[in-house]
Amino acid sequence: MVKIPPYLKKGDLIGVTCASSKMELQAAEYAAGVLSSWGYRVHLGITVGTSFHNFSAPDELRLEELQDMLDDPEIKAIVFGRGGYGMVCILDKLDFTRFRKHPKWLCGYSDVTILHAHIQERYGIPTLHSMMCSGITPETIDNEYVNSLAAALKGKSYRYSAPSHTLNREGTASGILVGGNLSLLANSSGSKSQIDTKDKILLLEDIGEYRYNIDRMMYNLKRAGWLDKLAGLVVGSFTEGKDMNIPFGQTEYEIIHNIVKEYDYPVCFGFPSGHQPENYALRLGMKHELKVGELKTVMSVTDDDDDDKRRAKRK
Secondary structure, eight states: OOOOOOOOOTTOEEEEEOSSBOOOHHHHHHHHHHHHHTTOEEEEOTTTTOOBTTBSSOHHHHHHHHHHHHHOTTEEEEEESOOSSOHHHHGGGOOOHHHHHSOOEEEEOGGGHHHHHHHHHHHOOOEEEOOOGGGOOTTTTTSHHHHHHHHHHHTOOOEEEEEOOTTOBOEEEEEEEEEEEHHHHHHTTTSTTOOOOTTOEEEEEEESOBHHHHHHHHHHHHHTTTTTTOSEEEEEEEESOBOOSSOOSSOHHHHHHHHHTTOOSOEEESOSOSSSSOOOOEEETSEEEEEEOSSEEEEEEOSOOOHHHHHHHHO
16 A cells, blocks of 8 residues: 655745755755745755765765765655755665654655656655756746645645647556656666556656667667557756767657557656656556546646545545
């Protein structure tokens, strides 16, 4: 049975940590101010605003701070400062004993994907694929994507839509939503963090990859069995793609379409998720319904357990 972390109420404490790459203090403080305006208290960790090469801090310090936030009963959610690289360096040293007994929402994407995957595969606890502090800026403060994070923290249900895409494969699917950044997922193949994707809806997105490498990573997923028995596939943004002097000859979407064309499950391209301002908050590890239609795609959470529903169950 899925153990859903409690949703937040006003006055709850949110921890902000940079468990991967570094982030400017001023940007984190701005995002913390926005979180505070939603009615929460915010604790900025000591990894925020510091640097150690490309990391925010040495492995030992990033590990210690994330472990402390996972264990702290007063912290009800962790919103990561940014992604980048570094989560995999500390992942296997984290102790999830207390977190499993008292789960909390872990919010982020990109490099946080490996943490999402590990927790869902090992412990079955939902997490939030969402905007991080780096995405909460004066330009985005009041858009629907930042607001989707605010709503998700409160436990509001959602129904997101995306325009139709020429490469879409129409159909309807229902299943637990998993996935995130393609690079992190491909690199988890064969590890204890690899997700069992059977009957799941898989989300994929990425940034800054050579197109031949996208092709190689998709073949990795295919050969490892990730794509065989999906309920559905949701392809988010693939931004800042790179090519060699001799072009690969396919776009990122065309590459993915070619890899999955032999399967019959619904596939959506261009869903608002990933390394772009249009990045909806999604509850990984919870059941969703995907409808890929002629005119648009709709994805909604169906295994929601918001405050109203919990109160109704008590009655």
